[in-house]
Amino acid sequence: MATAGAIVAGLFLLAALYCGTDPFNHRPMAKFPGFEVYPVELPPWSELPAARDAENRLQKAELRFVNQVQGPESITFDPLGRGPYTGVADGRILFWNGESWSDFAYTSQNRSGLCDPKPSLFSYLENEHICGRPLGLRFNKKTGDLYIADAYFGLLKVGPEGGVATPLTTEAEGVPFKFTNDLDIDEDGSIYFTDSSFNFQRRHFIQLVFTAEPSGRLLKYNSVTKETTVLLRDLQFPNGVSLSKDRSFFVFSEGNRGRLSRYWLKGDKAGTSEVFAQLPGFPDNVRTNEKGEFWVAIHCRATRLAYLLSVYPRLSEFLLKLPIPAKMQFLLRIGGRLHAIIAKYSPEGKLLELLEDQQGKVVRAASEVEEKDGKLWIGSVLMPFIAVFTLQ
Template sequence: MSLTGVFAGIFLLLALYCGIDPFKHSAIYDFPDFVAHKIDLPPWSDIPVERDSQNLLQKAEIKFLNQVQGPESVAFDSLGRGPYTGVADGRILFWNGESWTDFAYTSPNRSELCSPKPSPMSYLKNEHICGRPLGLRFDKKTGELYIADAYFGLMKVGPEGGLAKSLVTEVEGVPLRFTNDLDIDDEGNVYFTDSSIKYQRRNFIQLVFSGEDDGRLLKYNPLTKETSVLMRNLQFPNGVSMSKDKSFFVFSDGSCGRLVSSSLKKKNL
């Protein structure tokens, strides 16, 4: 047999293995209704050409190396204290200037399942029990910390910390499955993302592979306690950030590789 024939045979065997998946190694094995969606990436002409010519990011100082596991969002309170950050075991920690201390947590059902583990990935299978705080922002007027927990939805906790209070777990009858990030405007309204109504954070690989377009951008009004859908059919919406003057915000439309800006002067926002 020629060398070409050997390679063709190997390729065929690999194709059969991937198609049949006899040892259940595929990331989508447990998702029989998995569907891949088209992702429309921006054209090359729209990609910014500016670069960090001074390599400022690479030269940045690494803080708290090996002190916290899986830190996500960081926040500082109205007095400038912090940072506060959510970690892999479901706690929100506070840096008091000398050491990390417990500040808050999102799950009322914490147990030994949430005890320290070798790596952040070790917590994945129990995240829905222990909680996984992602986005954090302080309302500088009230001192309350708003939390986007991947499993428990939008929450908040007072300046004293402790168990966070649940604010939103579903919108229009559809449960929050992957609450991701948030930010707050001058009136106290909270803008936050629900990355998918199908996949949870522990299934983020499947969400990336599928390009599922069921993510939502949401708004919570603390006065009326109402939550509205601002945008639908987003592909893995993620980070949210207000402008310095609070006149607009930007969020990440993750799978599409783009940032979307939205003015707060619009009546529907």
């Protein structure tokens, strides 16, 4: 018995030593030794949206262009209805001409062999800051210019013929953008966009999710004066942006807070913001359809563990100091597997429709939903395809 006890004590000591020293740098925050986890303001768990898609209708989606597009974050169509166009993991923006994909634009002026196609999506992370990572895409319907939010190169523009994009703005108030994410264009040429963090780059997005750092900003670029203005700051992973049909406001998503907020552009509330809708999970991009409704791509449904780690940051900090790799910690937080949700909201913020793939059998992740001609085009920064769902 004494020998067995000594063995157990020895194993416990080795485990404690391993956890304390992390000799193989398995901790998710190993590269960020001074990291801090921030609390997230959330409603009580019982008040989070509980609606479900009992039929798992997203499993009826058709997967197109499998292994032809890697990480198609944003999907858009040009003013003539051609496309889709999408930005992919190697830094290119591709155009589908109805028969094949072709290179349309690039955000990096220093592309090299480092940016050549690779077998895995995650193989690009190391060189994203060189090759670029186009995220949000929007066409100016009047000029045909494509505006791009690139995670590393800021806000850019390329003409209707494509090519190397021209940078428009890369900083605000002397603080460089670190993670430019999404945008929308108003009729007067104003561009509203998000910078998800001024500390974490996109290749460290998992660490930004874990820490819930409130360093994100909501910004406006004036295409006439070339000025960039900060509209809101201290946001927790701001992401998608989409103007209302009447252009009186726009909505933007905050990942860690799991919500949409409305920023007023006109009327008595102009220049102020308010909560528009609490979401069932972690949102990405938002897009407005022809009726003025908002489609929201949601990476995964909120779990009780993720909720507890959000409201009790010290508990999250403790887990992040354990030598458990980032991927495993992420899967623990989302319930063990990827599972996409997309939701449609009215202009008043009422939930109208919810589509899910709860088992992650077909649509495992969603970054954006673009409605066109009775179909939903669903992109994902994590998947090598575009899913297309036919609306009934």
